[in-house]
Amino acid sequence: MNNIFVYCEITEDKVIADVSLELLSKGRKLASELNVKLEAVVIGTDLKDVEAQIFPYGVDVVHVADDKNLFPYTTLPHSAIVLEIFKHEKPEIAIFGATSIGRDLAPRIASALRCGLTADCTSLEFGDHFENKTQTEYKNLLYQIRPAFGGNIIATIINPETRPQMATVREGVMKKEILDAKYKGKVKKVNTAAILKDEHFVVQIIERHMEASKINIKNSQVIIAGGYGVGSKENFKLLYDLADVLGAQVGASRAAVDAGYSEHERQIGQTGVTVRPKLYIACGISGAVQHRAGMDQSAQIISINTDLNAPINHIADFTIIGSITDVIPKMIKYYKANSK
Amino acid sequence: MSFRIIVLAKQVPDTRNVGKDAMKADGTVNRAALPAIFNPEDLNALELALRIKDQRKDCEVIVLTMGPFRAAEIVREAMYRGADRGYLITDxxxxxxxxxxxxxxxxxxxxKLEPYNLVISGRQAIDGDTAQVGPQTAEKLNIPQVTYAEEIPEVTDTHIVIKRRLELGIETVKAPMPLAITVHSSAPDCRQRVAKLLMKYKHARTVTELQNETKDYTELYNQRPYLQIDEWTVDDLHADVEMLGLSGSPTKVKKIENVVFAHKDSKVMTSSDEDINNLMKDLIESHVIG
Structure with missing residues (x-):
C-alpha cells in the first residue's frame, strides 16, 4: 500500500502551522496502522532546516519545494507542485488543513486527479466496505466522518475507487503530539524549476495585511461561550466580564457569529475551532451537533439556558436554568466571594 | 464584445429549519421537505457581479444554476435583482x-457560454459547507481562481483587482481574465428586487414550467423572447454520463447516523443565589477554576 501525505502550511512567522503539525500527528497514527510511511509536503521560500520542525512528529519523508515566489501561498504554483508529487508518488491518503489555504488548494488537486475529497472531517479512521453492486470488498478504507446537513446527521464518507483518499480537517480537531524528538526522516528536494512556469504566476499579490491571530481560544483552560440565546451584543459583554474574572477566553457558536454578537475568530464548532478546556460554560447555546463537535471533549461543561430541553444540556455536567443576565452576575459575585 | 459574468448560484434547503423528514432512508437529502432558498453567499456573488454591471455598460450578467425544476425560482430571483438572463441545468x-x-x-x-470574463459564485453552500465546487469548476475550465473575495476595487478589460478575506487578514490580488472567483459572506449584501425588473421578468419560465401553466404564454413569449429560461440537460451539455451522478462521484456515503446524545448525568439547578454559590464553591474546591 502507498503512503500517507500531509500538506504542510507555512505561517506568517515562517514556521510550520499548528494545524499541519496536528495533521502530521494524526497521519503518523494512520500510517502506523497501515504499516506505511508518513510523508509531508512543504512548499515555500527560504525553507532552510524546515524538516527539523516536522521530523519529531514521525515524518519519514519530507518533500521540500523551496523557490522564490512560493511564499505567500498562491493557488497555481502550489497546486502544480503538489500535483507533480502526487502523480509521481501516488499517495493512498492526502490530508490538508481546512484553512483558507487548504480549502483553496485541496479541491483544485482533487479535481485534477479526479478523486474524492471530504471537507471539514471531525474524525478519520479505517474501516472496510463491501460494494453490493460490484461484489467488491475493500479493506482499510479511510472513513471520513463529518457532521452534515444542519448538524442533524453524522455522515461517514468513503472513496472506494479513487486515490488519494483526500480530506480536510480544521485546526484543533486533531491533537498535536510529538512522537520522538530524535525521529529522523529523509528530505527530498523538489525540482521546482522543472515544474513551475510563468503561467502559474498570473495571479499576483499586490497587498497583504496579515496578523498572527490575537485571539487564541484553543489553548485556554476555561472558555465562556455564547450562542444566539445571549440575545444581543450588549449581553455578550457579560461573558467578557466573567471571562476576565476567571482568566478565561470567550468563544461563540456559529449562530452568535452570524448574528454579529462575536468575531468569527471566536467561533467554536465544525466550521470554527475545536477546543478541549477544563471548563466550558455554554451560555444561551442550544447545542447543534456542529457546535458540540467542537467542544464535547471539554472536561466539564456547564450550560446556562432558559430551555431545559436544549440539546446542549444532555452533555452538560451542570445545567443552570435561567437567563444569562441573571446568572452571570451571580457567578461573578460568588466566585469573588469564595476565592481568596 | 461584451464583458460577460457568469454567476453560479445554488438553491439550497434552508438548513436552519430542518425537520425530521429531511433525510430519506438512503441517506440522501429529501429536498422536497425543506424550504428552498437562494444560497446566501451566492447572493453576495451576484451583488459583486451587479456592481461591475453598474460600472460597465457592456457588462452582461448570466446566472447559471443546477438542480431540480423548481431551482428556476432562483434564476428569476436573480433577474429581479439585475441579472440579464439565466440557465437551469437539470436532468x-x-x-x-x-x-x-x-x-x-x-x-x-x-x-457553452464562452467567451466569458468571470465565473463567480459563493464560497460555499449552506447545505454542504464544502467550498469545493468553485475551485473544482475553475480547475475543469483550466482557469485561475481567486477564493474568498470580499470586494472588487478595480476591473479593466484585461485584469481585475480583488480583495480577499482570509483567516488572518486581507490580501489584495491582481488577476487576468477569464477567472473564477468565490465570494465570502463578508462581501456586501445583495441588493433587493427592483420593482421594474420584477414586472419585466415575473412571467419568465422554463419550458417545463410553461407546460404546467394553464395560461397560454405563446404570444407573450413571441413578443418577449427574453422571458424564456433555458433548461440544459445532459444531452445539451454533451456530457459523459459516466462522469455524472453517483457513477461520476468518487465519494460515497457509507453511513448516516442520526445524532444521538450520550446523556451525561446532568445536574439541573436554578439560578437562585444558593445554587450558584454552591456551584462556584464546588468549582473552586475541585480546582477547575481559581
Missing part, C-alpha cells in the same frame, strides 16, 4: 452528484 442523471461530478457538469455549461 435526473445528475442526481447523487458529489462536488466533482457537479463541477464537471457546471464547467460544461460554462463552456
Amino acid at each position: 435526473r442523471k445528475f442526481a447523487g452528484s458529489d462536488t466533482l461530478a457537479t463541477s464537471y457538469a457546471i464547467s460544461l455549461a460554462v463552456k
Whole structure:
C-alpha cells in the first residue's frame, strides 16, 4: 500500500502551522496502522532546516519545494507542485488543513486527479466496505466522518475507487503530539524549476495585511461561550466580564457569529475551532451537533439556558436554568466571594 | 464584445429549519421537505457581479444554476435583482452528484457560454459547507481562481483587482481574465428586487414550467423572447454520463447516523443565589477554576 501525505502550511512567522503539525500527528497514527510511511509536503521560500520542525512528529519523508515566489501561498504554483508529487508518488491518503489555504488548494488537486475529497472531517479512521453492486470488498478504507446537513446527521464518507483518499480537517480537531524528538526522516528536494512556469504566476499579490491571530481560544483552560440565546451584543459583554474574572477566553457558536454578537475568530464548532478546556460554560447555546463537535471533549461543561430541553444540556455536567443576565452576575459575585 | 459574468448560484434547503423528514432512508437529502432558498453567499456573488454591471455598460450578467425544476425560482430571483438572463441545468442523471461530478457538469455549461470574463459564485453552500465546487469548476475550465473575495476595487478589460478575506487578514490580488472567483459572506449584501425588473421578468419560465401553466404564454413569449429560461440537460451539455451522478462521484456515503446524545448525568439547578454559590464553591474546591 502507498503512503500517507500531509500538506504542510507555512505561517506568517515562517514556521510550520499548528494545524499541519496536528495533521502530521494524526497521519503518523494512520500510517502506523497501515504499516506505511508518513510523508509531508512543504512548499515555500527560504525553507532552510524546515524538516527539523516536522521530523519529531514521525515524518519519514519530507518533500521540500523551496523557490522564490512560493511564499505567500498562491493557488497555481502550489497546486502544480503538489500535483507533480502526487502523480509521481501516488499517495493512498492526502490530508490538508481546512484553512483558507487548504480549502483553496485541496479541491483544485482533487479535481485534477479526479478523486474524492471530504471537507471539514471531525474524525478519520479505517474501516472496510463491501460494494453490493460490484461484489467488491475493500479493506482499510479511510472513513471520513463529518457532521452534515444542519448538524442533524453524522455522515461517514468513503472513496472506494479513487486515490488519494483526500480530506480536510480544521485546526484543533486533531491533537498535536510529538512522537520522538530524535525521529529522523529523509528530505527530498523538489525540482521546482522543472515544474513551475510563468503561467502559474498570473495571479499576483499586490497587498497583504496579515496578523498572527490575537485571539487564541484553543489553548485556554476555561472558555465562556455564547450562542444566539445571549440575545444581543450588549449581553455578550457579560461573558467578557466573567471571562476576565476567571482568566478565561470567550468563544461563540456559529449562530452568535452570524448574528454579529462575536468575531468569527471566536467561533467554536465544525466550521470554527475545536477546543478541549477544563471548563466550558455554554451560555444561551442550544447545542447543534456542529457546535458540540467542537467542544464535547471539554472536561466539564456547564450550560446556562432558559430551555431545559436544549440539546446542549444532555452533555452538560451542570445545567443552570435561567437567563444569562441573571446568572452571570451571580457567578461573578460568588466566585469573588469564595476565592481568596 | 461584451464583458460577460457568469454567476453560479445554488438553491439550497434552508438548513436552519430542518425537520425530521429531511433525510430519506438512503441517506440522501429529501429536498422536497425543506424550504428552498437562494444560497446566501451566492447572493453576495451576484451583488459583486451587479456592481461591475453598474460600472460597465457592456457588462452582461448570466446566472447559471443546477438542480431540480423548481431551482428556476432562483434564476428569476436573480433577474429581479439585475441579472440579464439565466440557465437551469437539470436532468435526473445528475442526481447523487458529489462536488466533482457537479463541477464537471457546471464547467460544461460554462463552456457553452464562452467567451466569458468571470465565473463567480459563493464560497460555499449552506447545505454542504464544502467550498469545493468553485475551485473544482475553475480547475475543469483550466482557469485561475481567486477564493474568498470580499470586494472588487478595480476591473479593466484585461485584469481585475480583488480583495480577499482570509483567516488572518486581507490580501489584495491582481488577476487576468477569464477567472473564477468565490465570494465570502463578508462581501456586501445583495441588493433587493427592483420593482421594474420584477414586472419585466415575473412571467419568465422554463419550458417545463410553461407546460404546467394553464395560461397560454405563446404570444407573450413571441413578443418577449427574453422571458424564456433555458433548461440544459445532459444531452445539451454533451456530457459523459459516466462522469455524472453517483457513477461520476468518487465519494460515497457509507453511513448516516442520526445524532444521538450520550446523556451525561446532568445536574439541573436554578439560578437562585444558593445554587450558584454552591456551584462556584464546588468549582473552586475541585480546582477547575481559581
